[in-house]
Amino acid sequence: MQTAAPLSLTSLAPAQTGHRIQRSWARCADLDQHLLTDPNPLSRADLDLHRQAHRLLLEHAQASLCALGTLADQRDSIVILADPTGLILHGQGNLQFLDQAQRLALQPGVSWAEPHRGTNAIGTALHDGHAVRIHGADHFLARNRILSCHAAPVFSGQGDILGILDLSGPAHTLHNHALPLVQSMAQAISRQILLAQPGRRLVFHLGQQAPQAHQQALLLLDDDGLITGANEAALQALNTDWRLIGTPWAQWLNGALSPHDSRLFRHDGQALVGRLQRPAEHPPAAPVAARRGPGRDAPAHPATQSAPDALTRPLLDQAIRATHAGLAILLHGETGTGKEVLARHIHRHGARSAGAFIAINCAALPEHLIESELFGYEPGAFTGARREGARGLLRQAHGGTLFLDEIGDMPLGLQTRLLRVLQEREVQPLGSEKHYPLDFSLISASHQDLPALIAQGRFRADLYYRLQDMPLELPALRQRPDLAHFILRTYQGLGGHIGPAALDTLAAYPWPGNYRELVSLLRRLRCQYPDDAVLGPQHLPDSLQTRPAPSASSSSTPQDGAATTLDACGAPARPADGCAAGASPLLHVQQYELIQRTVQACAGNLSQAARQLGIHRSTLYRKLRGH
Numbered sequence: 001m002q003t004a005a006p007l008s009l010t011s012l013a014p015a016q017t018g019h020r021i022q023r024s025w026a027r028c029a030d031l032d033q034h035l036l037t038d039p040n041p042l043s044r045a046d047l048d049l050h051r052q053a054h055r056l057l058l059e060h061a062q063a064s065l066c067a068l069g070t071l072a073d074q075r076d077s078i079v080i081l082a083d084p085t086g087l088i089l090h091g092q093g094n095l096q097f098l099d100q101a102q103r104l105a106l107q108p109g110v111s112w113a114e115p116h117r118g119t120n121a122i123g124t125a126l127h128d129g130h131a132v133r134i135h136g137a138d139h140f141l142a143r144n145r146i147l148s149c150h151a152a153p154v155f156s157g158q159g160d161i162l163g164i165l166d167l168s169g170p171a172h173t174l175h176n177h178a179l180p181l182v183q184s185m186a187q188a189i190s191r192q193i194l195l196a197q198p199g200r201r202l203v204f205h206l207g208q209q210a211p212q213a214h215q216q217a218l219l220l221l222d223d224d225g226l227i228t229g230a231n232e233a234a235l236q237a238l239n240t241d242w243r244l245i246g247t248p249w250a251q252w253l254n255g256a257l258s259p260h261d262s263r264l265f266r267h268d269g270q271a272l273v274g275r276l277q278r279p280a281e282h283p284p285a286a287p288v289a290a291r292r293g294p295g296r297d298a299p300a301h302p303a304t305q306s307a308p309d310a311l312t313r314p315l316l317d318q319a320i321r322a323t324h325a326g327l328a329i330l331l332h333g334e335t336g337t338g339k340e341v342l343a344r345h346i347h348r349h350g351a352r353s354a355g356a357f358i359a360i361n362c363a364a365l366p367e368h369l370i371e372s373e374l375f376g377y378e379p380g381a382f383t384g385a386r387r388e389g390a391r392g393l394l395r396q397a398h399g400g401t402l403f404l405d406e407i408g409d410m411p412l413g414l415q416t417r418l419l420r421v422l423q424e425r426e427v428q429p430l431g432s433e434k435h436y437p438l439d440f441s442l443i444s445a446s447h448q449d450l451p452a453l454i455a456q457g458r459f460r461a462d463l464y465y466r467l468q469d470m471p472l473e474l475p476a477l478r479q480r481p482d483l484a485h486f487i488l489r490t491y492q493g494l495g496g497h498i499g500p501a502a503l504d505t506l507a508a509y510p511w512p513g514n515y516r517e518l519v520s521l522l523r524r525l526r527c528q529y530p531d532d533a534v535l536g537p538q539h540l541p542d543s544l545q546t547r548p549a550p551s552a553s554s555s556s557t558p559q560d561g562a563a564t565t566l567d568a569c570g571a572p573a574r575p576a577d578g579c580a581a582g583a584s585p586l587l588h589v590q591q592y593e594l595i596q597r598t599v600q601a602c603a604g605n606l607s608q609a610a611r612q613l614g615i616h617r618s619t620l621y622r623k624l625r626g627h
Contacts (some may be wrong), residue, residue: 024119041109060192067523077169086113121149136171150179152186157194157229159242204274322470323350331445333474336514339445347401355400363409377430397440408448477514
């Protein structure tokens with residue numbers, strides 16, 4: 001059992017610590033000792049419920065977590081995201097240090113609020129609402145003094161703490177840059193959350209040179225000119241606090257609002273440069289999905305696009321119609337193509353959007369636990385079961401959407417029981433005689449060739465046909481005809497600029513990890529070179545010069561019953577540019593219809609239609625002439 005340090009603050013408080021840490025030690029001196037023992041993490045089902053409750057935080061934080069996680073892996077550290085109570089929702093980074101951290105209960109499902117873990121970066125940042133570093137002996141609990149932790153709050157646009165972002169590593173290594181980096185990432189997450197809210201945006205800054213995007217002051221305005229949201233940079237620029245929410249913007253600034261850069265003035269005469277933006281002027285965040293491996297927790301809710309573009313909209317439209325018709329959807333695509341991203345869009349716009357979205361990674365659940373996690377169990381159903389029992393993930397999805405990720409990795413024996421549940425739409429928990437009705441939209445996903453698994457006897461054919469009422473194929477990133485423009489737009493959305501030579505290298509790379517790999521790299525580059533005006537070839541890793549072969553799944557031919565391959569425009573794929581020999585005339589017609597609808601929506605403006613389709617204007621001409 002872990003015990004707290006002796007309660008003599010004056011004799012044992014860390015030397016030369018700031019007032020913030022001293023105040024935290026004073027608070028912890030009065031804690032009950034039994035609260036400071038190592039806690040058991042929440043069960044996976046309960047943790048998923050917490051993740052579902054904070055899905056927007058996890059979605060908007062995903063890109064930052066990927067970038068910071070890559071840096072953490074290189075520096076023997078881990079990145080952590082906690083909810084507003086201090087409960088850890090997500091942790092990733094260096095596997096060796098991750099195992100060490102778990103021995104200290106620094107893992108998902110454990111609360112690191114001060115009343116539970118004493119003085120620590122997560123809990124103290126949560127209590128004070130400020131970024132803080134707790135290094136080594138600054139920790140109240142002696143056992144935690146092997147850690148060096150840096151944490152910063154993630155704020156809503158109204159000043160509420162939505163979560164805590166933390167970077168933790170071994171105490172024998174002190175990185176002075178870690179806290180400013182974490183604080184910058186937390187501010188970037190807060191900005192993304194603020195930009196997702198409706199309303200006009202007033203962006204402004206001091207001086208003539210605009211800072212990076214996440215450092216710009218931002219106010220959210222309603223139609224009456226009242227401030228409905230702000231970021232920390234705006235509070236600092238206006239020398240105020242969150243009390244400005246609900247007040248008229250004119251109470252703080254003088255001048256005329258314009259969609260172009262214009263001069264504004266604080267009431268003390270300080271000159272500012274600002275402009276009024278509409279929500280549509282902000283580029284959408286690049287889609288990225290996190291794959292969860294066995295024994296490692298990753299975000300249950302990856303970052304998504306604010307709105308599907310012309311390349312994904314046809315897939316989404318088909319899927320939404322399918323959910324309203326009660327059809328099961330099967331998504332197929334390479335790792336990193338955004339299968340869960342699309343699944344969450346389908347849920348939001350589908351027939352059961354008011355219910356919960358329950359994501360189950362069939363590859364991540366231990367085989368000996370997957371049955372109890374899925375179907376639930378009665379109290380005392382087996383050794384180690386919780387006294388109160390568990391509802392199970394299938395019952396949690398009742399009234400909402402069930403997403404079975406990596407369905408091809410589900411054990412064969414369990415497939416039989418899952419098929420019965422899907423056919424009868426009711427579940428019987430382990431150790432129970434009761435049957436509970438189930439009503440949910442069903443979406444499954446896999447990067448594997450399921451018909452091939454059927455031929456090998458590793459997947460049930462009857463379950464496969466039950467899952468694929470509407471099969472959809474997600475194109476690989478390298479298949480996008482507008483790949484270079486997409487990369488450029490994504491990096492600009494991060495506040496950076498790419499030179500032509502670097503863009504050529506990035507566009508020529510086949511991206512075997514697809515969107516996840518691309519966004520992770522671009523976020524890392526912005527972290528490594530925040531002050532460079534233009535990204536050049538010298539900034540790119542050497543690995544980009546080595547072209548890995550495309551994944552086998554990208555070149556495989558769909559078998560009977562498998563999902564139809566679609567190109568990057570969301571239309572059925574064909575080799576090269578024209579209608580390849582042997583291609584189905586129906587597929588050609590479907591692609592032409594998509595082009596025609598886009599041209600009509602653009603009132604015949606072919607240049608605008610080409611931009612929306614993500615193809616060059618000359619390519620659009622050839623497709624129209626060749627029909």
